[in-house]
Amino acid sequence: xxxxxxxxxxxxxxxxxxxxxxxxxxxxxxxxxxxxxxxxxxxxxxxxxxxxxxxxxxxxxxxxxxxxxxxxxxxxxxxxxxxxxxxxxxxxxxxxxxxxxxxxxxxxxxxxxxxxxxxxxxxxxxxxxxxxxxxxxxxxxxxxxxxxxxxxxxxxxxxxxxxxxxxxxxxxxxxxxxxxxxxxxxxxxxxxxxxxxxxxxxxxxxxxxxxxxxxxxxxxxxxxxxxxxxxxxxxxxxxxxxxxxxxxxxxxxxxxxxxxxxxxxxxxxxxxxxxxxxxxxxxxxxxxxxxxxxxxxxxxxxxxxxxxxxxxxxxxxxxxxxxxxxxxxx
Ligand SMILES: Cc1cc2nc3c(=O)[nH]c(=O)nc-3n(C[C@H](O)[C@H](O)[C@H](O)COP(=O)(O)OP(=O)(O)OC[C@H]3O[C@@H](n4cnc5c(N)ncnc54)[C@H](O)[C@@H]3O)c2cc1C
Numbered sequence: 206x207x208x209x210x211x212x213x214x215x216x217x218x219x220x221x222x223x224x225x226x227x228x229x230x231x232x233x234x235x236x237x238x239x240x241x242x243x244x245x246x247x248x249x250x251x252x253x254x255x256x257x258x259x260x261x262x263x264x265x266x267x268x269x270x271x272x273x274x275x276x277x278x279x280x281x282x283x284x285x286x287x288x289x290x291x292x293x294x295x296x297x298x299x300x301x302x303x304x305x306x307x308x309x310x311x312x313x314x315x316x317x318x319x320x321x322x323x324x325x326x327x328x329x330x331x332x333x334x335x336x337x338x339x340x341x342x343x344x345x346x347x348x349x350x351x352x353x354x355x356x357x358x359x360x361x362x363x364x365x366x367x368x369x370x371x372x373x374x375x376x377x378x379x380x381x382x383x384x385x386x387x388x389x390x391x392x393x394x395x396x397x398x399x400x401x402x403x404x405x406x407x408x409x410x411x412x413x414x415x416x417x418x419x420x421x422x423x424x425x426x427x428x429x430x431x432x433x434x435x436x437x438x439x440x441x442x443x444x445x446x447x448x449x450x451x452x453x454x455x456x457x458x459x460x461x462x463x464x465x466x467x468x469x470x471x472x473x474x475x476x477x478x479x480x481x482x483x484x485x486x487x488x489x490x491x492x493x494x495x496x497x498x499x500x501x502x503x504x505x506x507x508x509x510x511x512x513x514x515x516x517x518x519x520x521x522x523x524x525x526x527x528x529x530x531x532x533x534x535x
Contacts, residue, residue, distance in 0.1 A: 227305030424479020482507030
């Protein structure tokens, strides 16, 4: 089973056992790396009762799947997952380990890097091979600078920002063997214990994966105004986002916050309404392909990064935009 220089992708599951879209993006990036480095692409699937997920992963261009199954791995817990991931890395002698830039991966990756004495680059937007060297590009200084890193460690871990790469395409036929890993789980309570799980209410389209996002800021002035944004989002099939003030004021849910301390999104279209364009907000959405800003102040910073801008009060602009779009046949 030992394999020199594998690229290993940790595949995570979302709701109802589906593979997270960002894991598919890691598989595509991992395939490109593996091909350029002349190595194999392996996937690690960690959890409880997940053989069907491992079977499904075989349809996304991997050369093999490592399955770490244990009833104690039902929910993410750092110590159990750490043991499983480290075991997987060692089993295939992975040189590069890719994971989505998810909450769990950001908890796990530094622990794994420490254990493996590995390098770690988080929040990558591009991972590529240039003249035989693997380069990791990530935004720094709130997205004002793109930094390119290389690693000198034997093993390097990286987390990939959601929607920064194309997803692997499913093939009809599965490929590669599934190999079960022996996972040692301490029968005790472990380093961390889940005391309570509180599901985050996410209505409609998920912000992370949305192709269109309509976001409101302090300029919306209250919860009522967000209803106008919901109408616009409904017509566009968009997810609803917010800057930090509406979240702090309780007009929008914490799950909808975009920015430095919120989610990082990169949709095809981002509509910023009543948002001034503070650096901490922009760093969460400046990867959007097209940015439309609606703001009553012509000098607002958001217009500096917007592709299209409308100067005016959102109370007048948003309803007429919604009605116009509603009238366009799909
Ligand atoms: C450590 C730290 C982390 C932070 N993290 C985040 C983060 O993750 N996300 C985030 O967003 N912020 C974050 N912030 C806050 C950030 O600095 C800004 O304060 C915030 O982004 C401003 O939000 P805003 O643009 O909605 O509000 P404002 O800056 O107050 O802008 C409101 C805008 O609405 C316009 N407006 C007013 N009325 C109307 C109207 N009727 N029609 C149209 N336009 C109107 C105004 O012209 C103005 O441009 C963070 C701050 C710190 C210090």
